[in-house]
Amino acid sequence: MTQYCMVFILILFYSNSTRSQGDEVLMLPNVRTTFDDCHLRFHKLGTFGFVRPVFGQPARLKEFAHMGAIGWTQPNGNISWKCGGTLIWPNFVLTAAHCVIDSQNQAPDVVRFGDLNIETTEGDEYAQQLKIIDIFRHPQHRFISHYHDIALLKLEQNVTLTDVVSPACLWTDEEVRFKILEATGWGKTGYAENQTPILLKVALKPIENDECSKVYTNETDRKLRLGLQEHQICAVDKKMDTCEGDSGGPLQIKLMHNAKVTPFVVGITSFGTACGVSNPGVYTKIAPYHHWMVKTMQNNGAMVPDDVYNATFCALRFESLREYEDAIIISRSPHFVWVDMNRRHISLVDELPSYIVRLAWNGETNNCYGVIIDEDTVITLAQCVVHNRENVSHIHYLNNITMKVSRIHVHPKYEQGISYNNIAILRLQHFVTAYDFVNQYYGTDGYNFDPACLWQDETPSGKVHVHGSGRRDINRIFDSSDGSIDPSISILSPQVRFQNTSSCIIPKRYLPLLRNGLTNEHICTGQNLFLVPKSCDLVIGAAVYEDEYRPLYPMVYGLNFLGRDCGFGEHSIAIGMAHHAEWMKTILFSNYKESHDTVHFIDTDHQEGDSCHRHDGRAARCVPVSSCSSEWKQFMSNGTIELCATSSLVCCPSNDIAETQQNVIHPLLAGCPTLVKNLNISSPARSLVFIGWLTSEAMEFRCLGTIITKKIILTTASCVEDEIPTVVQISGKSETQKMYEVDALLVHYAFNATDDTNDIAMIRLRDTLVWSSVLFPSCLWTNTTHVPLVLSMISPDDTEDIGHTEMVAMYNSDCQRTHMYDIQDSQLCARKPFKNFTCNAMGDQLLFNSSSRVSYIIGLSTDFDKCKDSYYTVFTRISSFVHWIGMNI
Numbered sequence: 001m002t003q004y005c006m007v008f009i010l011i012l013f014y015s016n017s018t019r020s021q022g023d024e025v026l027m028l029p030n031v032r033t034t035f036d037d038c039h040l041r042f043h044k045l046g047t048f049g050f051v052r053p054v055f056g057q058p059a060r061l062k063e064f065a066h067m068g069a070i071g072w073t074q075p076n077g078n079i080s081w082k083c084g085g086t087l088i089w090p091n092f093v094l095t096a097a098h099c100v101i102d103s104q105n106q107a108p109d110v111v112r113f114g115d116l117n118i119e120t121t122e123g124d125e126y127a128q129q130l131k132i133i134d135i136f137r138h139p140q141h142r143f144i145s146h147y148h149d150i151a152l153l154k155l156e157q158n159v160t161l162t163d164v165v166s167p168a169c170l171w172t173d174e175e176v177r178f179k180i181l182e183a184t185g186w187g188k189t190g191y192a193e194n195q196t197p198i199l200l201k202v203a204l205k206p207i208e209n210d211e212c213s214k215v216y217t218n219e220t221d222r223k224l225r226l227g228l229q230e231h232q233i234c235a236v237d238k239k240m241d242t243c244e245g246d247s248g249g250p251l252q253i254k255l256m257h258n259a260k261v262t263p264f265v266v267g268i269t270s271f272g273t274a275c276g277v278s279n280p281g282v283y284t285k286i287a288p289y290h291h292w293m294v295k296t297m298q299n300n301g302a303m304v305p306d307d308v309y310n311a312t313f314c315a316l317r318f319e320s321l322r323e324y325e326d327a328i329i330i331s332r333s334p335h336f337v338w339v340d341m342n343r344r345h346i347s348l349v350d351e352l353p354s355y356i357v358r359l360a361w362n363g364e365t366n367n368c369y370g371v372i373i374d375e376d377t378v379i380t381l382a383q384c385v386v387h388n389r390e391n392v393s394h395i396h397y398l399n400n401i402t403m404k405v406s407r408i409h410v411h412p413k414y415e416q417g418i419s420y421n422n423i424a425i426l427r428l429q430h431f432v433t434a435y436d437f438v439n440q441y442y443g444t445d446g447y448n449f450d451p452a453c454l455w456q457d458e459t460p461s462g463k464v465h466v467h468g469s470g471r472r473d474i475n476r477i478f479d480s481s482d483g484s485i486d487p488s489i490s491i492l493s494p495q496v497r498f499q500n501t502s503s504c505i506i507p508k509r510y511l512p513l514l515r516n517g518l519t520n521e522h523i524c525t526g527q528n529l530f531l532v533p534k535s536c537d538l539v540i541g542a543a544v545y546e547d548e549y550r551p552l553y554p555m556v557y558g559l560n561f562l563g564r565d566c567g568f569g570e571h572s573i574a575i576g577m578a579h580h581a582e583w584m585k586t587i588l589f590s591n592y593k594e595s596h597d598t599v600h601f602i603d604t605d606h607q608e609g610d611s612c613h614r615h616d617g618r619a620a621r622c623v624p625v626s627s628c629s630s631e632w633k634q635f636m637s638n639g640t641i642e643l644c645a646t647s648s649l650v651c652c653p654s655n656d657i658a659e660t661q662q663n664v665i666h667p668l669l670a671g672c673p674t675l676v677k678n679l680n681i682s683s684p685a686r687s688l689v690f691i692g693w694l695t696s697e698a699m700e701f702r703c704l705g706t707i708i709t710k711k712i713i714l715t716t717a718s719c720v721e722d723e724i725p726t727v728v729q730i731s732g733k734s735e736t737q738k739m740y741e742v743d744a745l746l747v748h749y750a751f752n753a754t755d756d757t758n759d760i761a762m763i764r765l766r767d768t769l770v771w772s773s774v775l776f777p778s779c780l781w782t783n784t785t786h787v788p789l790v791l792s793m794i795s796p797d798d799t800e801d802i803g804h805t806e807m808v809a810m811y812n813s814d815c816q817r818t819h820m821y822d823i824q825d826s827q828l829c830a831r832k833p834f835k836n837f838t839c840n841a842m843g844d845q846l847l848f849n850s851s852s853r854v855s856y857i858i859g860l861s862t863d864f865d866k867c868k869d870s871y872y873t874v875f876t877r878i879s880s881f882v883h884w885i886g887m888n889i
Contacts, residue, residue, distance in 0.1 A: 025850070026789035030825070032589055032811045035581060038373075038453030039553045040789050043808045043833065062126075063323065064184050066168035066263055067199060068093055068111040069118050070153070070248060072102055081118050084185045084249025085111060086265050087167045089304060090158035092297050093132075095248035096268050096284065097141040097151040108132055111155065114164040118186060119197035126164045131156040136296050138289065146223045148231070149270040149284045151248075152296055166321045168250065169314035171264040172290040177570065178253045178530055179505065180205060181235055181266060183281070185249040204235035204251070204281070212280050223271075231288040233267045236280035247271075251283045255315070256568070257474045257532040259344040260322040262315045311533045312474050316485065325529070341477065345527060345568075346494045346536060348475050352467060355452040355554065356542050357395040360402070361387045369467075369541040370395065371452045371556055375431035376817060377588065379454075381541045381561050381575065382414040382424045397432055404429040409587045411580065419513045420521065422561055422575050425587050431818070452543060452556045456581040459523055459557055461498050466525060466574075467542035468492040468566040470535045492536050494566040499524040507570045510562045514573070521579035523558040526567030536566035544574045590813055606644035612651040614642060620651045628652030665782060666886030668709050672779035676854045679776050687778040687855055688794055688802055688845060689713055689728040691720070691763070692739075701729065703843025704794060704802070705763060706778045706857050710771070711743075712889055713763040716860045716876065717751040719843035720761050728763065730775065731802050741766045746888055748881070755821035756862035759876045762888060778847065781856045784879045787848075791830060791858055794845040807846065808833055809858075815872045826880035828859045831872050846875050 028040050066087045071079040083099035093111050101107055112118065115127035134154035141148040159165050184201045212234030216224055228234065235251065251267035267283030290309060297304045307313060327345055330338040355372040358365055359380060366387060370380030378395060385392050385408055394402050407427040414421040473486040499505075504524035506514065518524065525544055538560050547554040556577060563572025577584075585592045606612055610622045622644035642651040690701040691713070705715035705728060713728055724745040730738050743766040750758040769775060781787065793805040807830045815829035816822070823829065830846060832839075846859035859875030 025848075027786040028789045028809045028811070029786050030784075030812070032813055033585075033592075035454040035456045035577075035584070038451070040808075041810060041814070042451055042553070043789055062114070062164040064199065064201070064263065065114070065162075065164050065166045065321065066265075067184050067250065068113045069115070069186060070095060070099060070108045071110045071112065072106055072108050073110060079110060079112075081112070081186060083108065083247050084269065085153060086250040086268075087113060087159065087165070088170060088265070088293070089167055089297055089302055089308075090161065091155040092302060093153040093155065094250075094265065094268065094293070095151050095153060096270055097137045097149045098143065098270070099248040100135050100137050100151050100153075101143075107135060108153070111153065113159060114162070116199045117197050126162070128159050128165050130159065134300065136300070138292065144223065145225065146221070146232075146271055146282065147226070147229060148289075150268055150289050152293060154300060161318070161321065163321045163323075166318045168252065168263040168265050169255075169311065170286050170290065170293070170309040171253065171266045172287050172309050172311075173533070174287045176206060176233065176266055176285070176287075177507070178206065178266070179528070179569070181251050181253055183235070183249065183251050183269060183283075185247075185269065202237050204237045206233060206235045207280060209234055212282070215279050216282065221271075228282070231285045232270070233283045233285050234280040235267075235283065253530060255311075255532045256325050256345060256529050257315045257535055258319055258322075259325055259328055259339075259341065259346075259477050260319055261325050262319070262322050262532065264311070312471060313485070315532045316473055344477070344495075345529065346468070346470075346475055346492050346531075346566075348472065348477070349491050349493050351399065352491050352539070352542070353554065354398055354450050356467060356539070357397050359384055359387075359392045359541070360394040360396055361390045362393050364388070365396070367537075367540050368392075369539050370426060371541075371543050371559065372397075372432060373451050373454055373556075374588070375433050375451075376428045378426040378428065379559065379577075379584070380424050380426060381559055382410045382422045383416070383561065384541050385410055385424050386416075392426065395426070395428065401432075403432065411583060417513070418515065419510075419562060419573065420516070420519065421580075423559070423580050423583075425584065450554075452545065453553045454577045454581070454584075455555050455557045456578045459498060459576060459578065463495055463497055464525060464544055464546050464557065465493050465495055466544055466560055466566055466572065467539040468494050468536040469539060470537060470566075474532055474535050491539075492566070494527075494536055494568070496525040496527050496567050496572070499526055499571050504573075505570045506562075506573065507564055510573070513562065518573070521576050523574040523576045524571050525574065526563070526569075526571030528569065530569035531565045533565075536568065538563045538566055538572060590816075606649065608649055610644065612644050614651050614653070618653045620653050622649040623652045624649065664886070665882060666889050668889060669780050669782075669882065669886055672708070672777055673852075673854050675771070676776055676779065677852055679771060680773050681776055681853055686731065686774050687776055688731045689740075690731060690796065691715060691725045691843070692727045692729060693723065694726040699727070701796070703841065704731075704796060704845055705843065706845050707769065707775075708777050708780060708857070708885070709889060710769045710777075711765045713765065714857065714860070714878075714885070715761050715763060716759045716843045716862060717747045717761040718753065718756065718759050718862060720745055720747065720763070722747055725763060728765065740769070748884065756874065756876075757824050757826065758881075759862040760860060760881050760884075762885065778845075778855045778857045780882055780885065781848065781858045781879050782882050787828065787858055787877075787879075788856075790848075792847050792849060793830075793832075793840060793861070794847055795839075795841060805832060805839075807831065810872060815874055818872060819874060823874060826877050827862070828875045828877040829872055830859065830875060840873050 068085040068087055069081040070083040070085045071081045073079050082102060083095060085093040085095035088094045109132050112129040115123055132153050133156050136152040138148045138150045181204050182201050183204055186199055209228045213228050218224055247269050249269045250265045252263045252265050254261040255264050265286055267285050270282050270284050272281035294304055324339050328339045328341060328343040330340050357370050357378055359368045359370060368384035370378040372378055391408060392405055394404055396402055405426050406429040409425040411421040411423050469489050470492050472488045472490040475492060501518050523544055540561060541559055543556040544558040545554045545556050558574030558576045560572055560574045606622045608622055612620050612622050614620050628650050644651050687707045689705045691703055691705045692699045692701040703719035705713040708714050725742045727739040727741055742763055744764040747761045748758045787809045789809055791807040793807045795803050810829040810831050812823045812829045840861045842861055844861035848856045848858050857878050859877055862874055862876055
């Protein structure tokens, strides 16, 4: 047969810009209140691209390449095809024992393979017809009964193995847990109908033998003296029943592996009632006769190893001849099949993603994992916290790094041995990005930290992934054609589907763990296809996740804790993140209270302007929420708010009202954006200056400042230290640099050099600046509740100019975990992406460059540490000092 080969490669690109689009700006609120901010907290700058191949391979796919028609040659030369059989070795056919003689007491003499239509010449070029030279009926079979209805036929020679004629595998496990099986044959399609010349298939549902016995008893069928036995299987179809001509044919299941499917024969068609009656058919179960079949073939010349029907070995033996799984097939033709490997259900991956960690108990591990959702936080299953009466002590991260668990939070309603509230939070002693731990493996730049994001809305429908592990040989794709054995365990990424309560199929063994059934905290996932055994085992505690559309931010819907075969055939159960979001917030968000305790009414009779008394004892008055920034901040922080009445009036601290009423932005500051837009500026950085002091040796420039008016420079108090600078020098190339003398210095009255709070100062120049396209102010960021996410830190570089470092804003609570002192609302946390540390100096400027080329100053660097072990750093928050700056201009 002529072989054809075609390969199609399609390159797909994914682009997800993290920049703002037009005038839309990604904004970060000051206080964290939700898990939906994951893409902001771990923002990646720039674009991300990847390439994925789409592979096609030639094949003529035949669905039942093992199916044979067993015939009796008549005196006139015609052949009567009266039974079916299954090729299980190149020269052995499996059939029913009652098929070894016909009604004339004659034995069959021929078997035909690879021919779907046994009465025409259509497809005859693929057919192979061989003589039967020996028959082996099971020694316990008697024609007067239906028991042990199994036989082997030996052929005159081996078949020629092709993709249309190849042996099936045998299901040798006593447990038959498949929900749907297929029977094939050329049988009658109904009562008194003629035998069909075309091979037909029918889907059958296995039923319990007890139920089947209601139909088949000793009274209704004299060949069932002992009733149905364990070596028999009952299966039923509502439309068609087992009919004459199907006898001896296979009852099978297609098991998936290597992006292919292999037929496994579960039973042999034995007997049934009249066609057209919706009664079950009875099949001889293969498993009890496995040993007899192997020994019979071995004793009669077949070089059959004892483990010939080991599921893995058998699937691999003829893998190159098997058909592809339906999901990856794009189209078919008589000689080709086009496939898209991106659609395959299971993919091999090199290792678990970096956000998955393995749990350990003083060096001992088991199949328990967790998911990193923050630098010092892992979520896992409550059932995984204790092992051999010891609490989890460490995590193994990125294969090489071990980190200690410092705190364990188990859901308070979890009970050991049941499957409800099965969730726990682990806090680590160090950040997973800690310089000391990571530097030895990844160099001084560290590595790119990628946490998982938590889904906290209603569980969507459609496709999703889980994490699994399984034999490499039964899952590899491109190097598997030789059928070689490789038992090494690899990490897998199975693609499954969300299942609802009615479609979820739970393995019987797990039902005792779900004594109240599935609840809204559970997520059910899986595929209805069954796998070859040992193909895929769930990674317990790992994620049900999506990353097809969010490759930068994998979205975690739940943690797997129950399931076999990664949810294929029978489905897997996970603990859903959305259901437990409120509890997790109480652990992970400082001062957070659950949503049922968020609103406090002081007195429903209060009106605007009335005095009120807060729970903390501070004097307060009833004002609109827009006039009380502290109450809004309190609500954003922990979800609580104190209302004066059933209206929008809040009980606001008196000192906050006073500050708010006075906080009118100075006209010079308020008009800055319009001024800059009209100047047609060349570079936003030209609003920066170097601040210098004249010493006995030379002019010493220590830090940066920002021009905000024609005579005012903004910098940090830690930079000037009450020592009036001599000059400021305009940034830029040497030929354009110009110095201006300093007239006065004002340091914030509450500056604290210990904790760096209120670290801000203003410098007044002697001369007035003249605005131009190369000399202009930075505008002040005045929003007190949000800051832009993507920022730029400006620092002096080695060329006596300025350098830009991309930064992203973070919550103050993020910095607080590693900061020595309490971080105040007047401070701002930020980090440097892709690094485990941030290098900065006092006075460095944190800027936001808008799409209209207006530069806003967001923060001023307060640290003098050149590089931090943690990649967080703290800035003075400009929006908190707009009123102070305006009063002192």
